[in-house]
Amino acid sequence: MTATKKAVLITHGGDGPKNADHASRTLAELGYELDWRMPDQGSTLPQVDESIAVTVIYGGGRPADEKDWYTDHYPWLHAEIAFAKDCVAKGVPTVGFCLGGQIIAHGLGSVIGPSPQGHAEFGYYELTPTDAGKGFIPDNFRVTQAHYHGFSLPDGATLLAGTDAFAAQAFVLGKTTYGFQFHPECALQNFQRWQEKDQSLYEREGSQTRTEQDALAQDAHASQAKWLEQFLHDLVGPA
Template sequence: MAARKLVLVRHGDDPPDDRVVSFAVTQGFDPVIVRPFKGEALPEADDSVAGSVIYGGPFNVFEEDRHPFLHAEAEWIRTCMAGKVPLLGICQGAQQIARVMGAEVGPPASGLHEFGYYPVSPTPEGRDLLPDMLYMTQAHFHTFAIPEGAVHLATSPLYPNQAFRIGDRTYGFQFHPECTIEGFRRWQSTPWAAYGKPGAQSREEQDALMLEHDARQAEWFYAFLAKLFGTR
């Protein structure tokens, strides 16, 4: 029998070496990477699809007229949710889910950035997701309101809305637990790295926190993916 697909919606050209891809390969899923921003078509959400992840990226999710592919991704979100296909949105992906659900998305009035490794704590309703505070990888300066009917799961000192759940199969994370040390090293060297912006950590701070906290973040995220998508 063919491996069931995890449809991975990407918004950039990073190598496929993140933790979602690693999970898919080790657990016998077929990781199907689709880049709608390059004109690639999303598949049918049929019985061969075990779940989907919508990744982060550089696109403002409220600029659908400027980026028409966002309409196709919004329809994919609706289709997954209607069909009860397990769905995870990460950073931009979480913002897209929130927007589909009618919530406000955009830069906060504070003007703060999170770029580095920041403490994320569970809300009282979020302890099934996140039993204790964890340092999570962050790279963003937009946020989302918690959609109506969603459960607010996690918070941080700079950005109070860090995670939500809709039903039992749709999750949105503002943070980036999929990002490995190697992936974050690439981010540190990009032109968009937010050094010097309010709230952003220095490279020295990032390096120290990365070495201290990345392994625990990885352990937590792999367990979450197994719970959401299942294992072989």
């Protein structure tokens, strides 16, 4: 009997299988065994081998400052960077959301830091696809955002989309490595939790008000869930 292929899901801040998200749901529906890892809570990371069909790195409960990428302040951060680099080198499809996208990008040589204007994005923002991203990023596509740092485009990667505040919102390297600054995996109930938990983000320039967010939420969550489902189907297919 052939062993079930694994989807390694790396989360932060105590998030894990108790939180609904569209990535883990879709991968479970495709038949993958979900292997949840929480390195910032003490989890180890597995050996990268043929049992891993895909790696997904989620966002962070606490964002890393610029210095944290070059010091030992968060040992788990460097373990995840090394793991992501190994996945990419061995051809394992690898996807990152928000901090996860930054981890993949940093492993590929990207610089992580604030926007030139010091803006944040907290709410639902429309992506502008590049020429290379047209067809991959839909027109008028609003996605969940909750961050004030971003990544530069790694060498050799193709830029797929940006926003006014953050020029690099999505990239692909080769055919199976994707970094996203946004949160297409985020379910509505998770964002509502962030609205209560991350009050300080409302004070940052560029963040939407609670009223603006609530007006955009239903349509944005429906469209990004559908998009992510199709993306994962195309990336890895059924187990």
